[in-house]
Amino acid sequence: MRFDLLSRLRHRGTALLAATLAGLAMSSGALADTYEVKLPPELSSSPKMCDYAPCKDVMPGATSFSERKGQPPFVEAYKDEAGQKKLLGYVMLSTDITDTPAYSGKPVVTLIGMDTTGRFTGVKILKHSEPILLLGIPESALIKFNNQYLGQFVGDNIEIGKSRSEEHLIGLDAITGATVTVIAQNQVMMTSGSAVAKQVGILKPVIRPQAKFAATTAAPTWAQLVEDGSVQRLVVKAEEVGLKSDGRPYMDLWFGYLNQPTIGQAILGKDGYAGLMARLKEGEHAIFIIKTAGMDSFKGSGFVRGGIYDRVQVRQDSDSFTFRDLDYVNLWGVSAAGSPAFDESAIFIIRGKGFSGAFPWKLVFLGNKIDKETSTKTFANFDKEYWLDAKYLEGGRPVVIKPDPTWLKVWKERALEIGGFIAFLLVIAAAYASRDALVRRSSRHNKWPVNVFKYTGWVVSIGFVGFYAMAQPSITQVLTWFHSLLFQWKWELFLSDPLIFVFWIFIILSTFLWGRGLFCGWLCPFGSLSELLYKIGGAIGLKRFQFHLPQAVHDKLKWVKYAVFFGLLAVSFFSMGLAEKLAEVEPFKTTFLVGITNRSWPYSLFAAGLLGLAIFMERPFCKYLCPLGAALAMPTTFRWFGLRRKDECTSCKACAKGCGSLAIDTKGNIDQRECMLCLDCMVLYYDDHACPPLAQERKRRDKAGQPLTPINGKGYFIPIHPVPADTKKGAAA
Amino acid sequence: MSTDDIKHDDQTLVPGRRKFLNTAALAGLAGAGLSVGLSSCKQEAAPTAAAPAAAPAPAAHTAGAGDLNLHPAPGQLDTYYGVWSGGHSGEVRVLGLPSGREIKRVPTFNIDCMSGWGITNESKAIIGTKADGSLKYKTGDTHHIHGSYVDGTYDGKYFFVNDKIHGRIARVRGDIFECDKITEIPNIQGFHGIFPDKRDPVDQSINRTTRVFCGNEFHIPHPNDGRDMDDPTKYKTLFTCVDAETMEVRWQCRVDGNMDLVATSYNGRLAAANQYNVEGGAHYEDMMSAEKDACVFFDVARIEQAIKDGKFVTIGDSKVPVVDGTKDANKDPKTALTCYVPVPKNPHGVNASPDGKYFICSGKLSPTATVIELTKVEEFLDGKLDDLNKSIVAEVEIGLGPLHTTYDGRGNAFTTLFLDSQIVKWNIDAAIKFHAGDKAAKYVVDRIDVHYQPGHISADMGETKEAGGQFLAVGCKFSKDRFLPVGPLHPENEQLIDIRGEKMVMLADHPVYPEPHDFVIVKREKIKTRQVFNVDDFPLAIKDPKDSGVFRTGNKVTVKLVSQAPAYSLREFKVKKGDEVTLILTNLDKVEDLTHGFAIPKYDINFIVNPQETKSVTFKADKPGVYWCYCTHFCHALHLEMRTRMIVEK
Secondary structure (H helix, E strand, O other): OHHHHHHHHHHHHHHHHHHHHHOOOOOOOOOOOOEOOOOOOHHHHOOOHHHOOOHHHHOOOOOEEOOOEOOOOEEEEEEEEOOEEEEEEEEEEHHHHOOOOOOOOOOOEEEEEEEOOOEEEEEEEEEEOOHHHHHHOOHHHHHHHHHOOOOOEOOOEEEEOOOEHHHOEEEEOOOOOOHHHHHHHHHHHHHHHHHHHHHHOOOOOOOOOOOOEOOOOOOOOHHHHHHOOOEEEEEEOHHHHOOOOOOOOOEEEEEEEOOOHHHHHHHHHHHHHHHHHHHOOOOOEEEEEEEEEEOOOOOOOHHHHOOEEEEEEEEEOOEEEEEEHHHEEOOOOOOOOOOOOOOEEEEEEEOOOOOOOOOOEEEEEEEEEEOOOOOOEEEEEEEEEEOOOHHHEOOOOOOOOOOOOHHHHHHHHOHHHHHHHHHHHHHHHHHHHOHHHHHHHOOOOOOHHHHHHHHHHHHHHHHHHHHHOOOOOOHHHHHHHHHHHHOOOOHHHHHOOHHHHHHHHHHHHHHHHHOOHHHHHHHOHHHHHHHHHHHHHHHHHHHHHOOOOOHHHHHHHOOHHHHHHHHHHHHHHHOHHHHHHHHHHOOHHHHHHHOHHHOOHHHHHHHHHHHHHHHHOOOHHHHHOOHHHHHHHHHHOOOOOOOOOOHHHHOOOHHHHHOOOOOEOOOOOEOOOOOOOOOHHHHHHHOOOOOHHHHHHHHHHHHHOOOOOOEOOOOOEOOOOOOOHHHHHHHHO | OOOOOHHHHHOOOOOOOOOOOOHHHHHHHHHHOOHHHHOOOOOOOOHHHHHHHOOOOOOOOOOOOHHHOOOOOOOOOOOEEEEEEOEOOOEEEEEEEOOOEEEEEEEOOOOEOOOOEOOOHHHHHHHOEOOOOOEOOOOOOEEEEEEEEEOOEEEEEEEEEEEOOOOEEEEEEOOOOEEEEEEEOOOOEEEEEEEEOOOOOOOOOOOEOOEEEEEEEEOEOOOOOOOOOOOHHHOEEEEEEEEOOOOOEEEEEEEOOEEEEEEEOOOOOEEEEEEEOOOOOOOHHHHOOOOEEEEEEEEHHHHHHHHHOOOOEOOOOOOOOEEEOOOOOOOOOOOOOEEEEEEEOOOOOEEEOOOOOEEEEEOOOOOEEEEEEHHHHHHHHOOOOOOHHHHEEEEEEOOOOEEEEEEOOOOEEEEEEOOOOEEEEEEHHHHHHHHOOOOOOOOEEEEEEOOOOEEEEEEEOOOOOOOOOOEEEEEEOOOOOOOOOOOOOOOEEEEEEEOOOOOOEEEEEEEEOOOOOOEEEEEHHHOOOOOOOOHHHOOOOOOOHHHOEEEEEOOEEEEEEEEEOOEEOOOEEEEEOOOEEEEEEEEOOOOOOOOEEEEEOOOOEEEEEOOOOEEEEEEEOOOOEEEEEEOOOOOOOOOOOOEEEEEEEO
């Protein structure tokens, strides 16, 4: 189809197209080569991590590396110096330490090097799933971003944004358009770095004030302990670790904190509690775990050989506490009334410095997920938060400032933009809602009362929403949405781009209220740009080159966009990655996110071609290709408020002629799925000089000397009915 | 008396069906040569016998044994520790109960080539050596074992056990279940019973074990250096007090008669020992001539005051102060150090009831149990009670050959009847009422046959004020036909009995290697064990592998080794023929359960070192050649490769 269109274009606008193409810079950004690459399974499981990862790239000068050690794991990097191995630093794989998801909802697998003083020596992305890096922002941008870490100290306060020396905050330059990705990346860098730095002693553990337990006389039952959160449950489903479910969970654990006397005595009994506390030294803490069901052991057998329990761990913020065999004490039984039967139990003693029972912590189950196809294992961690109820703490819970989740940071950072954008959307919606008033004020020759809003919408959309905020909605979001509905709904995923999030809420509401036209015709940055180009083209004298496809051709071609949409949707079920690549049928990324001059030539040519064509033909992309438009067109069928029509519209073709969207058929019906809500037909509807039935009536009344009554909501002059005199009087009174 | 169905019932496990036998047992006893002692059995005074005889078959125990967790599922743990003496095997054993699984043997007075007990220098020092460094004794007979107390119940800190043969007391640490001290008590023989005190008699604020009392059975000349050998009238016996912490002998008290078992009061004031042979006879017919023997009570605070006041002597080389507790020297109750409560006849066990009120003595040769009320004994010693006999609040017939008693904490006593081969459950309050004249009081609650001939008996926590009343173990001296035969030597049979209901229910037979005497059953919560040793607790510890090596002073050579799975720190070490070699091995592994062994072929050496533990051996390198020392205790996948060469150069 595209070629067919292009061939037509060649006749009319060869010169201009050539000029546009000439302006294109040939691409700088090669396809990001780490997008969804297949990493060797050993990378995340083999003790010899550096046999599978380019560790030397992030630790210049290193000649050998140790096996994975520690929990979370890392490797030591050595340099041969006069036959002696000298410790150079540490290399860690981000996914060993944190599974912070980036924009795609998947982690960016990053290899990080850090020297013995805690300064970053290298950062290398091994795998990412960020569509924006795939087809939009060049990988070099991320490399440039990552290079900002080199030489930085892991213990410093490093954040995205401006440096603020008074707050000892080191700022990093973000990548425009990939805010979420870099905020997540920063979290990955700092979490990974400090987890290792703490283990090797570069960073001192955070010393939290110890809890002062409130004295209570209560003897809570198991149910009460569960209710007030003193006992928490961590369930891992079989599917979550890649096993077939046989009805049992993979792991069903209950756990709690024992130092608090009320809870400890409820669980252990008075004697048991006293005995356990007698074992603990100052600053040591005990937790209990029981397994009430499950397919596997939470103790495993690693502790038999190496002395370390490798399946359970406690984390408090970024401090993790592992258990040795010597930290294990038998749990003889659970005293609390109504406690469930269990087949495995433990008391673990947290001996690491810095743990405090007053603050929230997490029990982490360190699982292995088995890939069904390859039966390779990858780490899969599951955790559950625990925080003593305020009544068990003297003075209640301490104030904990939790770092905002990535999405919230973005919302806070862009609050002004978001506010402005919402205001903008409301203004447009309000304008459209008062369209009757606006179109009545307009006429065939003066459409400004409508256009002032519409054109403002276009300009703001193109400039602010599109180019500045890069909030061009895309079919990929629809696909993601579909997948989320079917598989897993993650609010974070949708909240991570606030403007898009707000935009989508508006789009969904407006589509069901008025149809897709308000978004497509008034607010879509690319659509606005297309039509604006068309208008400008007309205004600067290219009108004679401008054309419409014949209605019959249009009526066939308009189905193409639906095919594109369903094609993408189908592909997305096989491969989201491929669907995202194919979604390049939308020239949005090229136009707004990256810039036409920054893409490789096929993309630039495509986008420029579509925009060039738009100068001569109203919205070619919107009419025939846009999968997003197709996706929105379907629910438009169920819009609440349609446009008005008159009986005469079935025979009168006046508005159909002027319809830029070619949305009015031969019978005068408006195809709301194609309609861009330009309101031209509605201007005519009330215009007694343009709407043929109205003009006829006006002329008739002029001739008959009858007054021109106001035009009613149905688009007619209010009829003049002769009435009996007395009634007339009454009415006049 | 019914005598009919004994044979039938001997073969059946149905508890309580067997009718009380009395004269039938007498007939059997005649052949055992014991009938002489039973002549006093008052057959006419056995009103209680009729009641159980008429007892119907017991209703099934509603609870059943299932909820006692008799057979723990794989991975499940027992709910009690059983701490067992091992008799003339010389050891102590730790069982899991109620499963009966043996968890550990604690070599004590014996030699054990698994652990190196009696082989390593450290264990030899505890056992005691002659001048040449060889062991003073290689034999021992552990008899009675009791735990240390805090507030009337076990604190899990220590278990004390005696050696009857050589008159020694050993202490087993409850945190590692290893023997850490052995003390030989001077001037005694036939050291039969011990009991720790429960509260300090002098300082009542110390509510825990500070002393262990020892009852001495055989009377001997003082000192036993060849004098008075042919004049048994000059033989004497001593009651001994040992300090629970230092394990030094604090004092001794000379008494009349031979002592066997010992009990202590919960308030700390009184210790008591059962006595037979108040006659002072040297042959058994003389020992059994008197109708009444005694339970001798000691006023501990008075004895210690007497020592403070200098009213003591010492015997021979011993520096231990000895006070005179004989009857003749203690006629005035108000100042008496001891008093003798008459008990018929050659009594055996004496056991304190969990409520702290009574000591119960068993008649052994009399079918009676004697209940002594402690406050009355104290009143007598305070001069407030004119007749010590009034402290006996019950003396009732319970069956033939009563020996030892345990309690369920609900007012019932369980006494082993050696001759009847039964356990009798009887109610103490009912017995007191009966004794006071209420002949309608039915004090015998139940009887159950055991297999065969029971000695000691112990219920869960039965020796503490926390007596649990769940189940009891009884040590049967003969197993006969209860286990697969393995030749003439039979194991003993330890039986478990459910005591939760009114009727006792037999739960299990367990074969045990001869010959446990006594045992205690301790709630698992009471025991707090170490997981690994502390390397700093060993003066010889080699804390850094780099400190390994061979160090020579003349012909004395010290070999310092550490073990870290799967290797010793020296791949080989050289000594010269004729050297006196001391080999020190520290196990630097910190992982729980990662114990290593060290064996030297042809040098008769093997021992183990637990994580963070240090041990040493000393031997003469008298055979030149290459000797592959290796790890005998499985430690690692490369356990077989864990070895080192001792090269003894000519």
